[in-house]
Amino acid sequence: MRMRGISVAFQGVPVLTDVDLTLYPGEVHSLMGENGAGKSSLVKVLAGVYARDAGTVEIDGETARIRSVADAQRAGIAAVHQDLGLCPNLTIGENVMLGNEPRGRWGIDWRRTHAVASATLAELGLEDLDSRRPLSSLSPAAQRLVGVARAMVAQPRVLVLDEPTSSLDVGEVAKLFGVVRRLREKGVAIVFVSHFLDQVYAISDRITILRDGRRVGEYLPDDLDPAELISTMFGKDIVGLQAISSQRKAHRREPTGPPVYRAAGVGRRGTIAPTNLELYPGEIVGLAGLRGSGRTELALLLGAAESRDSGQIVVAGRSTTFSSPRVALRQRVALLSDEGHDGGVVAELTVRENLLLPLQALRGWTRPLSRHEQQSVVTTYLESFSITPPDPDLKAKFLSGGNKRKLALAALLATRPRVLILDEPTMGADVASRVEILRHLAQAATEGVAVVFISSELEDVVRVSDRIVVLKDRRKIGELSNGPALSADTVIEMIAADGRELD
Structure with a gap:
């Protein structure tokens, strides 16, 4: 044929x-x-x-x-x-x-x-x-x-x-x-x-x-x-991943001051055991574990996509009850979930509408974005994320998987979050899109955003994270501070170890 x-x-x-x-x-x-x-x-x-x-x-x-x-x-x-x-x-x-x-x-x-x-x-x-x-x-x-x-x-x-x-x-x-x-x-x-x-x-x-x-x-x-x-x-050699790793190593520092986000005993019966987690400004915290370990379940609780039945969440020093991701977004806590099949975008809306949707939701529907504000956001993020084709009026369903992921992340970053929770943001993305997404994730941390990063690519988790929280059987089994001696094999060995060894 x-x-x-x-x-x-x-x-x-x-x-x-x-x-x-x-x-x-x-x-x-x-x-x-x-x-x-x-x-x-x-x-x-x-x-x-x-x-x-x-x-x-x-x-x-x-x-x-x-x-x-x-x-x-x-x-x-x-x-x-x-x-x-x-x-x-x-x-x-x-x-x-x-x-x-x-x-x-x-x-x-x-x-x-x-x-x-x-x-x-x-x-x-x-x-x-x-x-x-x-x-x-x-x-x-x-x-x-x-x-x-x-x-x-x-x-x-x-x-x-x-x-x-x-x-x-x-x-x-x-x-x-x-x-x-x-x-x-x-x-x-x-x-x-x-x-x-x-x-x-x-x-x-x-x-x-x-x-x-x-x-x-x-x-x-x-x-x-x-x-x-x-x-x-x-059309070129891919050196972006090495550059991102170097940038993160140069940026790494011990967190100082109070955490911007603190989860104390946050859990949901039958879903994830009560978990403690602190996030500091400018820090990337990776969640690592096998499929079904509780990574996604914890992310959904942290971003209020699922309701918790235990624990407390404190944002910027104030105890908070999130009832939905939209309420969380008002406190600058943004979630990109792996749930669904459209890469975090609304398939039937245009690229422009997807880029503006979280920002307008944050602003409130009684205060519409001006035409100048809309154009500024769309132009800035289409260009900085290299979304292709660069047509703001194209429906998102016509974008490739990697470009949908970039669009979803760009829309959340347009809200200027202080906490960004990302569940598999590079899933289905090719190498170039993956590099672009990780670069923006690292840049957000450099600008003071606290990032939670989940990926099945353990090498990426190790590459960009300051700390790695390891989960197994729907519970947190430990934390690893990143450094020269840490590798994906270290994380795998921790997951494979039995309970007595961990104790």
């Missing part, structure tokens, strides 16, 4: 320009590029989700008319998008066969439906999944495998996997890759979209790199080492 000269624009803003892509049977072809490079847009053109403004698609040398998802399916193209679109209220088999149920004289033949679903699962090595079991009983990783099975019911020749491993752990990724290798052996052409370099090198036969909506080149993995790949993706 060949895509030639593919171009797409949203509201006049180009997202793809003259892009080519060639797929071969029995190959895994990875699409690489920073957020906003056009990866997801290209595969959505291929899958019939987006209409192309220019270009052609050829299958076996013949021009294919792909203007809808149905056209793509008839051409033998199936896709598993980031949003799986599964129905948790149905069984596994019903999800696998959705839209393809065998029918008899009296309607859907449920016995045959589950038989075909079970056979499809078995072909992918997933025979341990009972087709009559509720989908809601499965882990997110297992549900993603069900999504792959549903795509394979029609025996497609091309399978698109858009960020299939974004929320999976190492074991779950290995199981998914086992399924991918089975499909490759059957001659399926697989398009793999990911920002995880190690995974791309583990599974890919060929790599195409996009940058700013254009194709940079096509490469064999053995011909391109990771450093060259990163340099090709961004």
Whole structure:
């Protein structure tokens, strides 16, 4: 299959320009590029989700008319998008066969439906999944495998996997890759979209790199080492992370004076044990722990997105009762949560409206921002965060994941918070967006903001934090002061230690 000269624009803003892509049977072809490079847009053109403004698609040398998802399916193209679109209220088999149920004289033949679903699962090595079991009983990783099975019911020749491993752990990724290798052996052409370099090198036969909506080149993995790949993706060597680490080391100092935020015994039954935490101006405190350790739960309590049933919160020396994030924002405590699927933005609002929303909420709706104030905020933060495309009237839903994260952080910083609580602010972001986000986080601390930082990337937590609070089994098990001897391995060893050792 060949895509030639593919171009797409949203509201006049180009997202793809003259892009080519060639797929071969029995190959895994990875699409690489920073957020906003056009990866997801290209595969959505291929899958019939987006209409192309220019270009052609050829299958076996013949021009294919792909203007809808149905056209793509008839051409033998199936896709598993980031949003799986599964129905948790149905069984596994019903999800696998959705839209393809065998029918008899009296309607859907449920016995045959589950038989075909079970056979499809078995072909992918997933025979341990009972087709009559509720989908809601499965882990997110297992549900993603069900999504792959549903795509394979029609025996497609091309399978698109858009960020299939974004929320999976190492074991779950290995199981998914086992399924991918089975499909490759059957001659399926697989398009793999990911920002995880190690995974791309583990599974890919060929790599195409996009940058700013254009194709940079096509490469064999053995011909391109990771450093060259990163340099090709961004058009320059990435030294930003090292610079941020150096800046934080130069800034680090022992906190003086009273804390700007103090949580004493803050907890919620069944969610997080009572926890003590003090935040000082200009300090970054990392929360580290495995998934389910209580990191997010603690952040939601600190930012008033969840109500606590124990403890006291003191802000700037005054005991406070937060009833909602909006009330917390009035005391300059801002929360960016990992909850939801839109990167902390309101997808249907424009970039401009998202940037102004927290600031206007803080000001109050009876005191609207003047046109001059609005323009100043929008111009300043669009430029300083390098949000692309730099169109303030573009709906946020058209931004890449990394640009959504940058937009959400910019909107909170526009309120000039004194406490900033960030839960996975770089989740789904490419290297360039990650550098940009961490740079602004470090700059905020330099300007006196107290920052709580949560990330699954332990190296980033160690890189930017002054102190690291370690959680395990939904309770705080200790604190580590950052310094030259501290590494991600130190944190991991602390998490792995048993209770007696910690005591």
